Amino acid sequence: MEYPVPLALAAPVQAPPQGPGWVAEWKIDGHRQAMWRTEETVKLHSRAGHTVTSVWMDLALAGMQLAPGTVLDGEACVYVGDKIDFSAAQSRAASTPARARELADRFPASYVAFDLLAHPTLGDLRTRPWSERRARLVELVEPLGPPIQAVPATEDRDExxxxFEALAGTGVEGLVWKRKNGRYEGGKRAWRKHRHVDTVDCEVVGYTGPPNRPKHVAVRLPDGRVVLSQALTGPLAAQIARHLPDASVGGTARTSSRDTYTTVGHHPVVEVAAGTTRHAVVTVLRLR
Known part of the structure:
Protein backbone atom coordinates (compact mmCIF):
# COMPACT_ATOMS: atom_id res chain seq x y z
CA MET A 1 0.00 0.00 0.00
CA GLU A 2 1.48 3.32 -1.08
CA TYR A 3 1.44 6.46 1.05
CA PRO A 4 -0.80 8.47 0.86
CA VAL A 5 -3.73 6.15 0.27
CA PRO A 6 -6.97 7.35 -1.40
CA LEU A 7 -9.69 7.51 1.24
CA ALA A 8 -13.23 6.23 0.78
CA LEU A 9 -15.96 8.85 0.40
CA ALA A 10 -19.65 9.14 1.22
CA ALA A 11 -22.49 10.46 -0.93
CA PRO A 12 -25.04 12.69 0.84
CA VAL A 13 -28.57 11.33 1.25
CA GLN A 14 -31.78 12.81 2.62
CA ALA A 15 -32.75 9.63 4.50
CA PRO A 16 -31.12 6.36 5.55
CA PRO A 17 -30.65 3.85 2.71
CA GLN A 18 -33.32 1.16 2.56
CA GLY A 19 -32.96 -2.58 2.38
CA PRO A 20 -30.91 -5.13 4.31
CA GLY A 21 -27.18 -5.25 4.79
CA TRP A 22 -26.52 -1.66 5.92
CA VAL A 23 -24.76 -0.59 9.12
CA ALA A 24 -24.64 2.89 10.67
CA GLU A 25 -21.71 4.73 12.28
CA TRP A 26 -21.50 8.11 13.98
CA LYS A 27 -20.31 10.89 11.65
CA ILE A 28 -17.86 12.93 13.72
CA ASP A 29 -17.34 16.64 13.03
CA GLY A 30 -13.55 16.73 12.82
CA HIS A 31 -10.68 16.47 10.36
CA ARG A 32 -10.46 13.32 8.25
CA GLN A 33 -7.09 11.63 8.24
CA ALA A 34 -5.36 8.29 7.82
CA MET A 35 -3.00 7.08 10.54
CA TRP A 36 0.00 5.02 9.41
CA ARG A 37 2.08 3.10 11.95
CA THR A 38 5.40 2.36 10.25
CA GLU A 39 8.36 0.47 11.72
CA GLU A 40 9.89 3.70 13.03
CA THR A 41 7.10 6.24 13.51
CA VAL A 42 3.51 7.34 12.87
CA LYS A 43 2.44 9.43 9.88
CA LEU A 44 -0.88 11.17 9.36
CA HIS A 45 -2.28 12.42 6.08
CA SER A 46 -5.44 14.30 5.18
CA ARG A 47 -8.19 13.32 2.77
CA ALA A 48 -6.36 15.37 0.12
CA GLY A 49 -3.16 13.38 0.73
CA HIS A 50 -1.23 16.11 2.58
CA THR A 51 0.96 15.02 5.49
CA VAL A 52 -0.42 16.67 8.64
CA THR A 53 1.58 14.89 11.34
CA SER A 54 3.30 18.05 12.63
CA VAL A 55 0.07 19.68 13.84
CA TRP A 56 -1.40 16.48 15.32
CA MET A 57 1.69 15.22 17.15
CA ASP A 58 -0.34 14.19 20.22
CA LEU A 59 -2.22 11.73 17.99
CA ALA A 60 0.99 10.58 16.32
CA LEU A 61 2.48 9.81 19.74
CA ALA A 62 -0.66 7.92 20.76
CA GLY A 63 -0.45 5.96 17.51
CA MET A 64 2.90 4.54 18.55
CA GLN A 65 0.90 2.06 20.64
CA LEU A 66 -0.30 0.43 17.41
CA ALA A 67 1.63 -2.45 15.92
CA PRO A 68 3.78 -1.55 12.89
CA GLY A 69 1.94 -2.18 9.65
CA THR A 70 -1.38 -0.79 10.89
CA VAL A 71 -3.20 1.79 8.75
CA LEU A 72 -6.36 3.38 10.14
CA ASP A 73 -8.94 5.67 8.57
CA GLY A 74 -10.67 8.04 10.94
CA GLU A 75 -11.42 11.51 12.19
CA ALA A 76 -9.24 13.76 14.34
CA CYS A 77 -11.45 15.77 16.67
CA VAL A 78 -11.15 18.05 19.68
CA TYR A 79 -13.45 18.08 22.69
CA VAL A 80 -14.22 21.39 24.39
CA GLY A 81 -16.16 20.55 27.51
CA ASP A 82 -18.38 17.59 26.70
CA LYS A 83 -18.85 18.45 23.01
CA ILE A 84 -16.81 17.87 19.89
CA ASP A 85 -15.83 21.33 18.67
CA PHE A 86 -15.11 21.59 14.95
CA SER A 87 -13.75 25.12 15.23
CA ALA A 88 -11.13 23.86 17.70
CA ALA A 89 -10.09 21.14 15.26
CA GLN A 90 -10.04 23.71 12.48
CA SER A 91 -7.79 25.98 14.54
CA ARG A 92 -5.40 23.10 15.12
CA ALA A 93 -5.32 22.12 11.44
CA ALA A 94 -4.54 25.72 10.40
CA SER A 95 -1.85 26.31 13.02
CA THR A 96 1.93 26.17 12.92
CA PRO A 97 3.62 23.19 14.61
CA ALA A 98 4.62 25.41 17.56
CA ARG A 99 1.10 26.78 17.94
CA ALA A 100 -0.29 23.24 17.57
CA ARG A 101 1.73 22.13 20.60
CA GLU A 102 0.24 24.95 22.64
CA LEU A 103 -3.28 24.05 21.53
CA ALA A 104 -2.67 20.37 22.27
CA ASP A 105 -1.74 21.24 25.86
CA ARG A 106 -5.07 23.04 26.31
CA PHE A 107 -7.31 20.85 24.15
CA PRO A 108 -5.82 17.42 23.42
CA ALA A 109 -7.07 15.73 20.27
CA SER A 110 -8.90 12.42 19.94
CA TYR A 111 -8.81 10.03 17.00
CA VAL A 112 -12.05 8.23 16.17
CA ALA A 113 -11.15 5.30 13.92
CA PHE A 114 -13.84 4.00 11.59
CA ASP A 115 -11.94 1.68 9.27
CA LEU A 116 -8.88 -0.54 9.12
CA LEU A 117 -7.05 -0.46 5.80
CA ALA A 118 -4.02 -2.54 6.76
CA HIS A 119 -3.47 -5.06 9.56
CA PRO A 120 -0.03 -5.71 11.11
CA THR A 121 -0.13 -9.44 10.28
CA LEU A 122 -2.87 -9.76 7.63
CA GLY A 123 -1.70 -6.87 5.44
CA ASP A 124 -4.01 -4.94 3.11
CA LEU A 125 -7.66 -5.42 4.13
CA ARG A 126 -9.32 -3.12 1.61
CA THR A 127 -10.84 -5.98 -0.40
CA ARG A 128 -12.22 -7.64 2.74
CA PRO A 129 -15.87 -6.97 3.79
CA TRP A 130 -16.64 -4.17 6.25
CA SER A 131 -17.72 -6.72 8.86
CA GLU A 132 -14.25 -8.29 8.92
CA ARG A 133 -12.44 -4.95 8.86
CA ARG A 134 -14.65 -3.74 11.73
CA ALA A 135 -13.94 -6.82 13.86
CA ARG A 136 -10.18 -6.47 13.32
CA LEU A 137 -10.35 -2.73 14.02
CA VAL A 138 -12.05 -3.28 17.37
CA GLU A 139 -9.51 -5.98 18.27
CA LEU A 140 -6.62 -3.58 17.65
CA VAL A 141 -8.05 -0.36 19.06
CA GLU A 142 -10.17 -1.33 22.06
CA PRO A 143 -7.19 -2.33 24.26
CA LEU A 144 -5.60 1.09 23.67
CA GLY A 145 -8.34 3.34 24.99
CA PRO A 146 -8.47 7.12 24.46
CA PRO A 147 -7.33 9.14 22.62
CA ILE A 148 -7.66 6.42 19.93
CA GLN A 149 -11.04 4.73 19.86
CA ALA A 150 -13.35 2.94 17.43
CA VAL A 151 -16.44 4.78 16.23
CA PRO A 152 -19.77 3.38 17.53
CA ALA A 153 -21.56 1.27 14.91
CA THR A 154 -24.88 -0.56 14.78
CA GLU A 155 -27.00 -2.75 12.49
CA ASP A 156 -30.13 -1.89 14.51
CA ARG A 157 -32.13 0.77 12.64
CA ASP A 158 -34.06 1.78 15.76
CA GLU A 159 -30.79 2.41 17.58
CA PHE A 164 -29.47 10.52 14.85
CA GLU A 165 -32.05 12.34 16.96
CA ALA A 166 -30.26 12.36 20.32
CA LEU A 167 -26.74 13.30 19.23
CA ALA A 168 -27.56 16.46 17.27
CA GLY A 169 -25.62 19.37 18.72
CA THR A 170 -22.92 17.24 20.35
CA GLY A 171 -20.44 17.34 17.46
CA VAL A 172 -21.87 14.20 15.88
CA GLU A 173 -23.04 15.46 12.47
CA GLY A 174 -25.28 12.51 11.69
CA LEU A 175 -24.66 8.97 10.49
CA VAL A 176 -22.57 7.27 7.83
CA TRP A 177 -24.16 4.15 6.34
CA LYS A 178 -21.99 1.35 4.96
CA ARG A 179 -22.74 -2.03 3.45
CA LYS A 180 -21.86 -4.83 5.83
CA ASN A 181 -20.27 -6.84 3.01
CA GLY A 182 -18.76 -3.82 1.25
CA ARG A 183 -15.09 -3.50 0.46
CA TYR A 184 -13.07 -0.33 1.11
CA GLU A 185 -13.20 1.71 -2.11
CA GLY A 186 -10.75 4.60 -1.95
CA GLY A 187 -11.79 7.66 -3.95
CA LYS A 188 -15.34 6.36 -4.52
CA ARG A 189 -18.59 7.43 -2.85
CA ALA A 190 -19.81 3.97 -1.89
CA TRP A 191 -20.83 5.06 1.61
CA ARG A 192 -23.88 7.22 2.42
CA LYS A 193 -23.92 10.18 4.81
CA HIS A 194 -27.16 11.36 6.40
CA ARG A 195 -26.47 14.65 8.16
CA HIS A 196 -28.45 16.97 10.37
CA VAL A 197 -27.42 19.82 8.06
CA ASP A 198 -27.26 19.08 4.35
CA THR A 199 -24.07 20.18 2.61
CA VAL A 200 -22.72 20.37 -0.92
CA ASP A 201 -19.17 20.51 -2.25
CA CYS A 202 -18.36 23.58 -4.37
CA GLU A 203 -15.32 24.71 -6.32
CA VAL A 204 -13.54 27.85 -5.17
CA VAL A 205 -13.07 30.03 -8.26
CA GLY A 206 -11.74 33.13 -6.49
CA TYR A 207 -11.56 35.23 -3.34
CA THR A 208 -11.70 38.76 -1.99
CA GLY A 209 -9.10 40.42 0.20
CA PRO A 210 -5.42 39.47 0.32
CA PRO A 211 -4.48 35.90 -0.69
CA ASN A 212 -2.80 35.28 2.67
CA ARG A 213 -5.98 36.24 4.54
CA PRO A 214 -9.03 36.00 2.24
CA LYS A 215 -12.21 37.63 3.50
CA HIS A 216 -14.61 35.70 1.28
CA VAL A 217 -14.32 33.01 -1.35
CA ALA A 218 -16.18 32.96 -4.65
CA VAL A 219 -17.72 29.52 -5.17
CA ARG A 220 -19.52 27.90 -8.08
CA LEU A 221 -22.79 26.40 -6.88
CA PRO A 222 -24.25 23.18 -8.36
CA ASP A 223 -26.69 25.23 -10.45
CA GLY A 224 -23.80 27.15 -12.06
CA ARG A 225 -24.12 30.43 -10.17
CA VAL A 226 -20.93 32.01 -8.82
CA VAL A 227 -21.43 33.73 -5.46
CA LEU A 228 -19.37 35.11 -2.61
CA SER A 229 -19.42 33.27 0.69
CA GLN A 230 -20.17 34.84 4.01
CA ALA A 231 -17.09 36.14 5.85
CA LEU A 232 -14.60 33.36 6.57
CA THR A 233 -13.57 32.57 10.12
CA GLY A 234 -9.91 33.20 10.94
CA PRO A 235 -8.84 29.52 11.04
CA LEU A 236 -10.74 28.69 7.85
CA ALA A 237 -9.28 31.71 6.04
CA ALA A 238 -5.78 30.64 7.08
CA GLN A 239 -6.38 27.09 5.86
CA ILE A 240 -7.80 28.17 2.49
CA ALA A 241 -5.00 30.74 2.08
CA ARG A 242 -2.49 27.91 1.75
CA HIS A 243 -4.13 26.98 -1.55
CA LEU A 244 -4.40 30.51 -2.96
CA PRO A 245 -0.96 32.11 -3.58
CA ASP A 246 0.20 29.38 -5.96
CA ALA A 247 -3.25 29.14 -7.53
CA SER A 248 -3.82 32.82 -8.24
CA VAL A 249 -3.68 33.96 -11.84
CA GLY A 250 -4.09 37.60 -10.86
CA GLY A 251 -7.22 38.27 -12.89
CA THR A 252 -10.58 39.57 -11.78
CA ALA A 253 -14.13 38.48 -12.51
CA ARG A 254 -17.65 39.12 -11.28
CA THR A 255 -20.10 36.89 -9.50
CA SER A 256 -23.66 36.33 -10.70
CA SER A 257 -24.67 39.37 -8.62
CA ARG A 258 -21.82 41.48 -10.08
CA ASP A 259 -19.47 41.38 -7.06
CA THR A 260 -15.78 41.55 -8.03
CA TYR A 261 -13.31 38.88 -6.95
CA THR A 262 -9.77 37.73 -7.72
CA THR A 263 -9.69 34.55 -9.78
CA VAL A 264 -7.66 31.42 -9.14
CA GLY A 265 -6.29 28.95 -11.66
CA HIS A 266 -6.58 25.84 -9.51
CA HIS A 267 -9.99 25.27 -7.90
CA PRO A 268 -9.89 23.96 -4.32
CA VAL A 269 -13.12 22.37 -3.09
CA VAL A 270 -15.00 23.57 -0.01
CA GLU A 271 -18.02 22.16 1.76
CA VAL A 272 -20.89 24.62 2.21
CA ALA A 273 -24.17 24.38 4.09
CA ALA A 274 -26.70 23.43 1.42
CA GLY A 275 -29.52 25.23 3.19
CA THR A 276 -27.71 28.53 2.67
CA THR A 277 -27.42 28.30 -1.11
CA ARG A 278 -31.04 28.83 -2.19
CA HIS A 279 -30.76 32.61 -2.00
CA ALA A 280 -27.01 32.63 -2.65
CA VAL A 281 -26.08 33.10 1.01
CA VAL A 282 -23.22 30.64 1.31
CA THR A 283 -21.64 29.50 4.57
CA VAL A 284 -18.35 27.66 4.08
CA LEU A 285 -17.91 24.90 6.62
CA ARG A 286 -14.53 23.45 5.68
CA LEU A 287 -11.89 22.91 3.02
CA ARG A 288 -12.11 19.53 1.33
Whole structure:
Protein backbone atom coordinates (compact mmCIF):
# COMPACT_ATOMS: atom_id res chain seq x y z
CA MET A 1 0.00 0.00 0.00
CA GLU A 2 1.48 3.32 -1.08
CA TYR A 3 1.44 6.46 1.05
CA PRO A 4 -0.80 8.47 0.86
CA VAL A 5 -3.73 6.15 0.27
CA PRO A 6 -6.97 7.35 -1.40
CA LEU A 7 -9.69 7.51 1.24
CA ALA A 8 -13.23 6.23 0.78
CA LEU A 9 -15.96 8.85 0.40
CA ALA A 10 -19.65 9.14 1.22
CA ALA A 11 -22.49 10.46 -0.93
CA PRO A 12 -25.04 12.69 0.84
CA VAL A 13 -28.57 11.33 1.25
CA GLN A 14 -31.78 12.81 2.62
CA ALA A 15 -32.75 9.63 4.50
CA PRO A 16 -31.12 6.36 5.55
CA PRO A 17 -30.65 3.85 2.71
CA GLN A 18 -33.32 1.16 2.56
CA GLY A 19 -32.96 -2.58 2.38
CA PRO A 20 -30.91 -5.13 4.31
CA GLY A 21 -27.18 -5.25 4.79
CA TRP A 22 -26.52 -1.66 5.92
CA VAL A 23 -24.76 -0.59 9.12
CA ALA A 24 -24.64 2.89 10.67
CA GLU A 25 -21.71 4.73 12.28
CA TRP A 26 -21.50 8.11 13.98
CA LYS A 27 -20.31 10.89 11.65
CA ILE A 28 -17.86 12.93 13.72
CA ASP A 29 -17.34 16.64 13.03
CA GLY A 30 -13.55 16.73 12.82
CA HIS A 31 -10.68 16.47 10.36
CA ARG A 32 -10.46 13.32 8.25
CA GLN A 33 -7.09 11.63 8.24
CA ALA A 34 -5.36 8.29 7.82
CA MET A 35 -3.00 7.08 10.54
CA TRP A 36 0.00 5.02 9.41
CA ARG A 37 2.08 3.10 11.95
CA THR A 38 5.40 2.36 10.25
CA GLU A 39 8.36 0.47 11.72
CA GLU A 40 9.89 3.70 13.03
CA THR A 41 7.10 6.24 13.51
CA VAL A 42 3.51 7.34 12.87
CA LYS A 43 2.44 9.43 9.88
CA LEU A 44 -0.88 11.17 9.36
CA HIS A 45 -2.28 12.42 6.08
CA SER A 46 -5.44 14.30 5.18
CA ARG A 47 -8.19 13.32 2.77
CA ALA A 48 -6.36 15.37 0.12
CA GLY A 49 -3.16 13.38 0.73
CA HIS A 50 -1.23 16.11 2.58
CA THR A 51 0.96 15.02 5.49
CA VAL A 52 -0.42 16.67 8.64
CA THR A 53 1.58 14.89 11.34
CA SER A 54 3.30 18.05 12.63
CA VAL A 55 0.07 19.68 13.84
CA TRP A 56 -1.40 16.48 15.32
CA MET A 57 1.69 15.22 17.15
CA ASP A 58 -0.34 14.19 20.22
CA LEU A 59 -2.22 11.73 17.99
CA ALA A 60 0.99 10.58 16.32
CA LEU A 61 2.48 9.81 19.74
CA ALA A 62 -0.66 7.92 20.76
CA GLY A 63 -0.45 5.96 17.51
CA MET A 64 2.90 4.54 18.55
CA GLN A 65 0.90 2.06 20.64
CA LEU A 66 -0.30 0.43 17.41
CA ALA A 67 1.63 -2.45 15.92
CA PRO A 68 3.78 -1.55 12.89
CA GLY A 69 1.94 -2.18 9.65
CA THR A 70 -1.38 -0.79 10.89
CA VAL A 71 -3.20 1.79 8.75
CA LEU A 72 -6.36 3.38 10.14
CA ASP A 73 -8.94 5.67 8.57
CA GLY A 74 -10.67 8.04 10.94
CA GLU A 75 -11.42 11.51 12.19
CA ALA A 76 -9.24 13.76 14.34
CA CYS A 77 -11.45 15.77 16.67
CA VAL A 78 -11.15 18.05 19.68
CA TYR A 79 -13.45 18.08 22.69
CA VAL A 80 -14.22 21.39 24.39
CA GLY A 81 -16.16 20.55 27.51
CA ASP A 82 -18.38 17.59 26.70
CA LYS A 83 -18.85 18.45 23.01
CA ILE A 84 -16.81 17.87 19.89
CA ASP A 85 -15.83 21.33 18.67
CA PHE A 86 -15.11 21.59 14.95
CA SER A 87 -13.75 25.12 15.23
CA ALA A 88 -11.13 23.86 17.70
CA ALA A 89 -10.09 21.14 15.26
CA GLN A 90 -10.04 23.71 12.48
CA SER A 91 -7.79 25.98 14.54
CA ARG A 92 -5.40 23.10 15.12
CA ALA A 93 -5.32 22.12 11.44
CA ALA A 94 -4.54 25.72 10.40
CA SER A 95 -1.85 26.31 13.02
CA THR A 96 1.93 26.17 12.92
CA PRO A 97 3.62 23.19 14.61
CA ALA A 98 4.62 25.41 17.56
CA ARG A 99 1.10 26.78 17.94
CA ALA A 100 -0.29 23.24 17.57
CA ARG A 101 1.73 22.13 20.60
CA GLU A 102 0.24 24.95 22.64
CA LEU A 103 -3.28 24.05 21.53
CA ALA A 104 -2.67 20.37 22.27
CA ASP A 105 -1.74 21.24 25.86
CA ARG A 106 -5.07 23.04 26.31
CA PHE A 107 -7.31 20.85 24.15
CA PRO A 108 -5.82 17.42 23.42
CA ALA A 109 -7.07 15.73 20.27
CA SER A 110 -8.90 12.42 19.94
CA TYR A 111 -8.81 10.03 17.00
CA VAL A 112 -12.05 8.23 16.17
CA ALA A 113 -11.15 5.30 13.92
CA PHE A 114 -13.84 4.00 11.59
CA ASP A 115 -11.94 1.68 9.27
CA LEU A 116 -8.88 -0.54 9.12
CA LEU A 117 -7.05 -0.46 5.80
CA ALA A 118 -4.02 -2.54 6.76
CA HIS A 119 -3.47 -5.06 9.56
CA PRO A 120 -0.03 -5.71 11.11
CA THR A 121 -0.13 -9.44 10.28
CA LEU A 122 -2.87 -9.76 7.63
CA GLY A 123 -1.70 -6.87 5.44
CA ASP A 124 -4.01 -4.94 3.11
CA LEU A 125 -7.66 -5.42 4.13
CA ARG A 126 -9.32 -3.12 1.61
CA THR A 127 -10.84 -5.98 -0.40
CA ARG A 128 -12.22 -7.64 2.74
CA PRO A 129 -15.87 -6.97 3.79
CA TRP A 130 -16.64 -4.17 6.25
CA SER A 131 -17.72 -6.72 8.86
CA GLU A 132 -14.25 -8.29 8.92
CA ARG A 133 -12.44 -4.95 8.86
CA ARG A 134 -14.65 -3.74 11.73
CA ALA A 135 -13.94 -6.82 13.86
CA ARG A 136 -10.18 -6.47 13.32
CA LEU A 137 -10.35 -2.73 14.02
CA VAL A 138 -12.05 -3.28 17.37
CA GLU A 139 -9.51 -5.98 18.27
CA LEU A 140 -6.62 -3.58 17.65
CA VAL A 141 -8.05 -0.36 19.06
CA GLU A 142 -10.17 -1.33 22.06
CA PRO A 143 -7.19 -2.33 24.26
CA LEU A 144 -5.60 1.09 23.67
CA GLY A 145 -8.34 3.34 24.99
CA PRO A 146 -8.47 7.12 24.46
CA PRO A 147 -7.33 9.14 22.62
CA ILE A 148 -7.66 6.42 19.93
CA GLN A 149 -11.04 4.73 19.86
CA ALA A 150 -13.35 2.94 17.43
CA VAL A 151 -16.44 4.78 16.23
CA PRO A 152 -19.77 3.38 17.53
CA ALA A 153 -21.56 1.27 14.91
CA THR A 154 -24.88 -0.56 14.78
CA GLU A 155 -27.00 -2.75 12.49
CA ASP A 156 -30.13 -1.89 14.51
CA ARG A 157 -32.13 0.77 12.64
CA ASP A 158 -34.06 1.78 15.76
CA GLU A 159 -30.79 2.41 17.58
CA UNK A 160 -29.45 4.32 14.58
CA UNK A 161 -32.56 6.52 14.52
CA UNK A 162 -32.17 7.21 18.24
CA UNK A 163 -28.52 8.19 17.69
CA PHE A 164 -29.47 10.52 14.85
CA GLU A 165 -32.05 12.34 16.96
CA ALA A 166 -30.26 12.36 20.32
CA LEU A 167 -26.74 13.30 19.23
CA ALA A 168 -27.56 16.46 17.27
CA GLY A 169 -25.62 19.37 18.72
CA THR A 170 -22.92 17.24 20.35
CA GLY A 171 -20.44 17.34 17.46
CA VAL A 172 -21.87 14.20 15.88
CA GLU A 173 -23.04 15.46 12.47
CA GLY A 174 -25.28 12.51 11.69
CA LEU A 175 -24.66 8.97 10.49
CA VAL A 176 -22.57 7.27 7.83
CA TRP A 177 -24.16 4.15 6.34
CA LYS A 178 -21.99 1.35 4.96
CA ARG A 179 -22.74 -2.03 3.45
CA LYS A 180 -21.86 -4.83 5.83
CA ASN A 181 -20.27 -6.84 3.01
CA GLY A 182 -18.76 -3.82 1.25
CA ARG A 183 -15.09 -3.50 0.46
CA TYR A 184 -13.07 -0.33 1.11
CA GLU A 185 -13.20 1.71 -2.11
CA GLY A 186 -10.75 4.60 -1.95
CA GLY A 187 -11.79 7.66 -3.95
CA LYS A 188 -15.34 6.36 -4.52
CA ARG A 189 -18.59 7.43 -2.85
CA ALA A 190 -19.81 3.97 -1.89
CA TRP A 191 -20.83 5.06 1.61
CA ARG A 192 -23.88 7.22 2.42
CA LYS A 193 -23.92 10.18 4.81
CA HIS A 194 -27.16 11.36 6.40
CA ARG A 195 -26.47 14.65 8.16
CA HIS A 196 -28.45 16.97 10.37
CA VAL A 197 -27.42 19.82 8.06
CA ASP A 198 -27.26 19.08 4.35
CA THR A 199 -24.07 20.18 2.61
CA VAL A 200 -22.72 20.37 -0.92
CA ASP A 201 -19.17 20.51 -2.25
CA CYS A 202 -18.36 23.58 -4.37
CA GLU A 203 -15.32 24.71 -6.32
CA VAL A 204 -13.54 27.85 -5.17
CA VAL A 205 -13.07 30.03 -8.26
CA GLY A 206 -11.74 33.13 -6.49
CA TYR A 207 -11.56 35.23 -3.34
CA THR A 208 -11.70 38.76 -1.99
CA GLY A 209 -9.10 40.42 0.20
CA PRO A 210 -5.42 39.47 0.32
CA PRO A 211 -4.48 35.90 -0.69
CA ASN A 212 -2.80 35.28 2.67
CA ARG A 213 -5.98 36.24 4.54
CA PRO A 214 -9.03 36.00 2.24
CA LYS A 215 -12.21 37.63 3.50
CA HIS A 216 -14.61 35.70 1.28
CA VAL A 217 -14.32 33.01 -1.35
CA ALA A 218 -16.18 32.96 -4.65
CA VAL A 219 -17.72 29.52 -5.17
CA ARG A 220 -19.52 27.90 -8.08
CA LEU A 221 -22.79 26.40 -6.88
CA PRO A 222 -24.25 23.18 -8.36
CA ASP A 223 -26.69 25.23 -10.45
CA GLY A 224 -23.80 27.15 -12.06
CA ARG A 225 -24.12 30.43 -10.17
CA VAL A 226 -20.93 32.01 -8.82
CA VAL A 227 -21.43 33.73 -5.46
CA LEU A 228 -19.37 35.11 -2.61
CA SER A 229 -19.42 33.27 0.69
CA GLN A 230 -20.17 34.84 4.01
CA ALA A 231 -17.09 36.14 5.85
CA LEU A 232 -14.60 33.36 6.57
CA THR A 233 -13.57 32.57 10.12
CA GLY A 234 -9.91 33.20 10.94
CA PRO A 235 -8.84 29.52 11.04
CA LEU A 236 -10.74 28.69 7.85
CA ALA A 237 -9.28 31.71 6.04
CA ALA A 238 -5.78 30.64 7.08
CA GLN A 239 -6.38 27.09 5.86
CA ILE A 240 -7.80 28.17 2.49
CA ALA A 241 -5.00 30.74 2.08
CA ARG A 242 -2.49 27.91 1.75
CA HIS A 243 -4.13 26.98 -1.55
CA LEU A 244 -4.40 30.51 -2.96
CA PRO A 245 -0.96 32.11 -3.58
CA ASP A 246 0.20 29.38 -5.96
CA ALA A 247 -3.25 29.14 -7.53
CA SER A 248 -3.82 32.82 -8.24
CA VAL A 249 -3.68 33.96 -11.84
CA GLY A 250 -4.09 37.60 -10.86
CA GLY A 251 -7.22 38.27 -12.89
CA THR A 252 -10.58 39.57 -11.78
CA ALA A 253 -14.13 38.48 -12.51
CA ARG A 254 -17.65 39.12 -11.28
CA THR A 255 -20.10 36.89 -9.50
CA SER A 256 -23.66 36.33 -10.70
CA SER A 257 -24.67 39.37 -8.62
CA ARG A 258 -21.82 41.48 -10.08
CA ASP A 259 -19.47 41.38 -7.06
CA THR A 260 -15.78 41.55 -8.03
CA TYR A 261 -13.31 38.88 -6.95
CA THR A 262 -9.77 37.73 -7.72
CA THR A 263 -9.69 34.55 -9.78
CA VAL A 264 -7.66 31.42 -9.14
CA GLY A 265 -6.29 28.95 -11.66
CA HIS A 266 -6.58 25.84 -9.51
CA HIS A 267 -9.99 25.27 -7.90
CA PRO A 268 -9.89 23.96 -4.32
CA VAL A 269 -13.12 22.37 -3.09
CA VAL A 270 -15.00 23.57 -0.01
CA GLU A 271 -18.02 22.16 1.76
CA VAL A 272 -20.89 24.62 2.21
CA ALA A 273 -24.17 24.38 4.09
CA ALA A 274 -26.70 23.43 1.42
CA GLY A 275 -29.52 25.23 3.19
CA THR A 276 -27.71 28.53 2.67
CA THR A 277 -27.42 28.30 -1.11
CA ARG A 278 -31.04 28.83 -2.19
CA HIS A 279 -30.76 32.61 -2.00
CA ALA A 280 -27.01 32.63 -2.65
CA VAL A 281 -26.08 33.10 1.01
CA VAL A 282 -23.22 30.64 1.31
CA THR A 283 -21.64 29.50 4.57
CA VAL A 284 -18.35 27.66 4.08
CA LEU A 285 -17.91 24.90 6.62
CA ARG A 286 -14.53 23.45 5.68
CA LEU A 287 -11.89 22.91 3.02
CA ARG A 288 -12.11 19.53 1.33
Missing amino acids: AELW
